[in-house]
Amino acid sequence: MDKPKHILEGDLIAGNSKFAIVASRFNSFLVDKLVEGALDAIKRHGGKLENTTLAWVPGAFEIPVAARQLAESGKYDAVICLGAVVRGSTPHFDYVAGEAAKGIAQAGLMTGVPCIFGVVTTDNLEQAIERCGTKAGNKGFDAAVSAIEMVNLLKKAK
Numbered sequence: 001m002d003k004p005k006h007i008l009e010g011d012l013i014a015g016n017s018k019f020a021i022v023a024s025r026f027n028s029f030l031v032d033k034l035v036e037g038a039l040d041a042i043k044r045h046g047g048k049l050e051n052t053t054l055a056w057v058p059g060a061f062e063i064p065v066a067a068r069q070l071a072e073s074g075k076y077d078a079v080i081c082l083g084a085v086v087r088g089s090t091p092h093f094d095y096v097a098g099e100a101a102k103g104i105a106q107a108g109l110m111t112g113v114p115c116i117f118g119v120v121t122t123d124n125l126e127q128a129i130e131r132c133g134t135k136a137g138n139k140g141f142d143a144a145v146s147a148i149e150m151v152n153l154l155k156k157a158k
Helices: 028-044 060-072 092-111 125-131 139-157
Strands: 019-024 052-057 078-086 115-122 132-134
Touching (some): 028 115, 052 060, 078 125, 115 125, 115 139, 132 139
Parallel strands (some): 019 078
């Protein structure tokens, strides 16, 4: 198979990049682990934690507005959005998870700043625990790695 002449890929070196993390206080016993994972990823990939800002919001539904404002500020290369929404017995889960996903995507598209979706959405508490640092890894770590890669990809695309 023929390959394109130019291939752009972001590397995984955080360097001097500046990150904002928007984290939901709701389900904080889960989200705290996601934040720890994101900070660990930034540090392990050569980033400086003093170049990272952490903003706490009440819940996942509020993440998009904070993400957009932080992205529009021009201070950050990427915004990492972290939260945990666990399905209950009402349709509330569908509204919160759906609007958080849509709003985070819109924030990135409207600003041109990568806004990474690191909101764990699960059917039950066990699945959430697995994704916040146990059997299924840490989705906060994964979201930060995606942010690092996107920052470097967009720098190369200019």
